[in-house]
Amino acid sequence: MAGNKTPAKRGVRASLISIVASLILAGIKLTTGLIGKSHAMVSDAANSISDLITYTVVMTGVAISERKADSNHQYGHEKVESIVAVMLALAIFATGTAIGYKGVRLIMNPELIVVPSLLPMFGAMVSIIVKSGLFIYVRKVAKKTNLSSLKALSIDHLTDVFASLGALIGIGGARLGVPVLDAVASIIISLLIIKSSIDIFRNSANILLDISVDDKTVSELKASILMNPQVQKIDILRTRSTGPGFFVEVEICCAKTLTLEQAHAIAQDVHDRIERDFPRVKHVMVHTNPCDIK
Numbered sequence: 001m002a003g004n005k006t007p008a009k010r011g012v013r014a015s016l017i018s019i020v021a022s023l024i025l026a027g028i029k030l031t032t033g034l035i036g037k038s039h040a041m042v043s044d045a046a047n048s049i050s051d052l053i054t055y056t057v058v059m060t061g062v063a064i065s066e067r068k069a070d071s072n073h074q075y076g077h078e079k080v081e082s083i084v085a086v087m088l089a090l091a092i093f094a095t096g097t098a099i100g101y102k103g104v105r106l107i108m109n110p111e112l113i114v115v116p117s118l119l120p121m122f123g124a125m126v127s128i129i130v131k132s133g134l135f136i137y138v139r140k141v142a143k144k145t146n147l148s149s150l151k152a153l154s155i156d157h158l159t160d161v162f163a164s165l166g167a168l169i170g171i172g173g174a175r176l177g178v179p180v181l182d183a184v185a186s187i188i189i190s191l192l193i194i195k196s197s198i199d200i201f202r203n204s205a206n207i208l209l210d211i212s213v214d215d216k217t218v219s220e221l222k223a224s225i226l227m228n229p230q231v232q233k234i235d236i237l238r239t240r241s242t243g244p245g246f247f248v249e250v251e252i253c254c255a256k257t258l259t260l261e262q263a264h265a266i267a268q269d270v271h272d273r274i275e276r277d278f279p280r281v282k283h284v285m286v287h288t289n290p291c292d293i294k
Contacts, residue, residue, distance in 0.1 A: 007145035007244050008066030011081070014141045014150060015059035018157070021134055022051045025127050032123030038116035040167040040182065041123050043102065047095060047163060048127075054091050054156070058084050058149050065147075065243055076282065078243025081149040085204035088152040092159055093197035099163060100190030106183035113179040121171050127164035131157050146244035146280065148207055152200045159196060162189040210240035217278075221248065224277045230254055230266045235289055245282040248274055256290030263288045 005013075026048035033041030061084030067077045106113060135157040142150035166189045170182025212218070218239065225234055236251040254266055267286040274284045 006066060007147055008062050010141050010145050011062035011147050011150050012059050014138050015055050015062060015153065018055045018134055018138065018153060019052055019059070021130055022048045022055060025130060026052070028126055029123045032120045036117040036119035036123075037114055038120035038167070038171055039112075039114060040170045041116075041120040044124070044127065044163055044167050047160070050091075050095075051156070051160070054088060055153070058088060058153055060084075061149055062147060075242065075247075078245060078282070079208060081147055081243055082204045082207040085149040085152040086201055086208070088149065088156060089197045089201035089204060092152070092156055092200065093194055095159060095163070096190045096193030096197060098190075099166065099186050099193065103183040103186030103190065106186070107180070110179060113174055113182065115174045115179075116171050118175070121168060124164045124168035124171065128161055128168065131160045131164065135161060148200075148204045148243070152204065155196045155200055159193040162192055165189070207241045207243070210242075213239045213241060213246050217246075221250075221274065221278070224273055225250060225252065225270050227273065228266060228269050230258075231270065232291055242282060245280045247283045247285075248278075248281055249285045249287075250274075251287045251289055253289050253291040256292065258290075 026045050029041050029045035029048055032038070033043075033045055058081075061081045065076075065078050065081040067073075069076045135154055138150055138157055139154035141147075142154050166182070166185040169185040170179075173179055173181030173185075213221075218237065221237060221239070222234060225231060225237075231252045231254060233253045234250060235253050236249070238249040240247050250270070252267070252270060254263055258266070267288050271284045271286045275281055
């Protein structure tokens, strides 16, 4: 049932849908670009073809991230999909750079601009509609699963919308006798794409560097831990993100007169409470320290 799907399975499905859609779009763009004599649409088709490879890598990475922990990877494989997100960020950066280069080249060499027919505009509009739908769908799945590679994938779909929009503006501008619109649109769009790639890279790299969870989650963790009346204070609370989940290490201060069995029972209660209240938690380590009763 759909409701029982794991985050990884949802991610694989979203990636597969992206692959099929990109394959169809590549065919439409290439056909309309060649027949309509539009270099912009042919370039956009090449981008869609390269997307097939990128999305396959995303799908593979998400699938691997679901593998259970083993003797060599005792904390699981969740970070694989963050590595994939970094790779996708680099691919998006390359796309933005290429689009910007095309814009600069056209400004410096206006004689390269060819006036295409109306057919490529149809291909561009289809691409904008389909990619906008994919962006909305994948972003929704990314929010549900908290997979960084899917967040990057949704941004990639959005950059494709911008790329096709630039092609549409360029084709329309050429036909209206204002060919420079193609170059200007390409440069503006390239800057937006490059900024998105940098944001994706930074967020995914932070996960690989064991970034802590957000302040709101930390506050909620503290409140949950202190719900146990035997916990006098929290000495240390550490968290680290890993893929869609995170790990928790906490040292709590309890009365030094407690027996070992009593201290263990308190630690177990805190452990179970955190796992119950925070479904994204992958592992909890609780240590009790002795302290004086106020």
